[in-house]
Amino acid sequence: MLAGKRILLIIGGGIAAYKSLDLIRRLRDQGASVVPVLTRAGEEFVTPLSVSALAGEKVYRDLFDLTDEAEMGHIQLSRAAELVVVAPATADLMAKMANGHANDLASTLLMATDKRVLIAPAMNVRMWEHPATRRNLATLQGDGVLVVGPNDGAMACGEFGPGRMAEVPEIMAAVGAALTEGPLKGRHVLVTSGPTHEPIDPVRYIANRSSGAQGTAIAAALRDLGARVTFVTGPASVPPPGGVTVVRVETAQEMAGVVKATLPVDAAVFAAAVADWRVANAAGQKMKKDGTGTLPMLEFAENPDILAGVAQMGAGRPRLVVGFAAETETVEAHATAKRARKGCDWIVANDVSPGTGIMGGSENAVVLITADGAEVWPRMAKPEVARRLAARIAAALA
Structure with a gap:
């Protein structure tokens, strides 16, 4: 060798x-x-x-x-x-x-x-x-x-x-x-990661607590198996991995546009914590208190469902579509329902309730939901979760 x-x-x-x-x-x-x-x-x-x-x-x-x-x-x-x-x-x-x-x-x-x-x-x-x-x-x-x-x-x-x-x-x-070519050589994989920021006004936004650490680790693990990786990331608190194509976005609508432009790919992993709603009447200038106690009225609109849009497309659909489900209760049941509703092949589900330390932490404990049922993985470091998932992806595409 x-x-x-x-x-x-x-x-x-x-x-x-x-x-x-x-x-x-x-x-x-x-x-x-x-x-x-x-x-x-x-x-x-x-x-x-x-x-x-x-x-x-x-x-x-x-x-x-x-x-x-x-x-x-x-x-x-x-x-x-x-x-x-x-x-x-x-x-x-x-x-x-x-x-x-x-x-x-x-x-x-x-x-x-x-x-x-x-x-x-x-x-x-x-x-x-x-x-x-x-x-x-x-x-x-x-x-x-x-x-x-x-x-x-x-x-x-x-x-x-x-x-x-x-x-x-x-x-x-x-x-x-x-020194050996990886099992994903010649494959193109799309990975989304991090939160999205939905503006309220030029200085305020709606977001979540995602650090982007798990998505970043997944992109690195896929790269290490030889894949060509397009990494679409929101404003994460961890740096993107080297050796991949990085596309930075802010909002869910921007992420949806980049995902569409990146297709076709062999597999897509949607690890980003995309905001479900955006502020439809976002202000062009900073909102200020007027001293009367009147609260601003925010109107919300639903963001595009990036995972479902790709999973349910006909021609050009990736061979493997993997979604994520961050839950705070009845994790397995909610994730199983989400897989059926979205039409994706796998769902990687985890419990992000405050006591777990998962959101923004260095470890993860996931349940992999597939057509064969639920597979519970032990708690491990996020890079190890990523390597395990990347190996499963490589096997599925073999």
């Missing part, structure tokens, strides 16, 4: 760096060539001589090495490989990647590359669980960076928990998957 593949391996500074030596050996056994980059911190754990001897290649270490820049240059180095692997990916390296730093050779290569990046995080359990690391991980995954591990286990520092770098066979499997 790896014969003839060229891999750029960045070795970060952590005790897990010793595993990178075995990784080099196994990659070469599978026919891959490995170009190693060793950070200054990485040199504290493995030597340039051992890395070079196993890779059979020169070890790159210094951003400002005159010989290296003259012979190859960091830009060419960043693009000469088919995959960039960071193992171990320390908290510091992840922070640099997530925030666009480029102050050494490793971080500059990661900023300059146009190839896929796979990281194998490794750090102390408290560092892994720190909010900053969690934010950086979410940013990297949203940017399309692939992640393998970390695993639970004993740390070199004596603590126990998540943070151990994935074992070499796991990393090898992830490398193989990253």
Whole structure:
């Protein structure tokens, strides 16, 4: 599988760096060539001589090495490989990647590359669980960076928990998957996400509490399986994923227009929390209190039903139409009725009542409603829900 593949391996500074030596050996056994980059911190754990001897290649270490820049240059180095692997990916390296730093050779290569990046995080359990690391991980995954591990286990520092770098066979499997064309290659998938904002006047609007996190994760997961993704998003509080076509909208009517213009597609996932109504008599100027206690009279009009419009169309209908149902009571019954009413193939339903922490949170607990009935999924992180749903979509389109 790896014969003839060229891999750029960045070795970060952590005790897990010793595993990178075995990784080099196994990659070469599978026919891959490995170009190693060793950070200054990485040199504290493995030597340039051992890395070079196993890779059979020169070890790159210094951003400002005159010989290296003259012979190859960091830009060419960043693009000469088919995959960039960071193992171990320390908290510091992840922070640099997530925030666009480029102050050494490793971080500059990661900023300059146009190839896929796979990281194998490794750090102390408290560092892994720190909010900053969690934010950086979410940013990297949203940017399309692939992640393998970390695993639970004993740390070199004596603590126990998540943070151990994935074992070499796991990393090898992830490398193989990253270099293999995904099951959705050649497919075009439409994903809507985020809330819509329906104006009352130029400064006020009606909206909901959707962050757009789940829709964003779904678009990223579909992209990772090889799909060409058009991502239509309302004003979400999370950034859109990299590697997809992003179309930003404000209102439900704008979203409906973009969806119509994007068709035909192979599958459509309507994860956006679209406002059911808009203000029909929205003011052209900011409404002001007049001191009399008179309340403004707002007239409402029904917004277009984007999900039903696509699900019930004839020619040009996507092979698979997936809707979402955010409910606060009798979730399964309401979602089942919604699927029948809208005419879509699947409904992904969840309980967003205040006590669940789902709306705007990092986790989700969903029920997948299909023609075969209801399938209850356990509560998990939103990216994991997205990967599970994307795998089901790929199977359905196979």
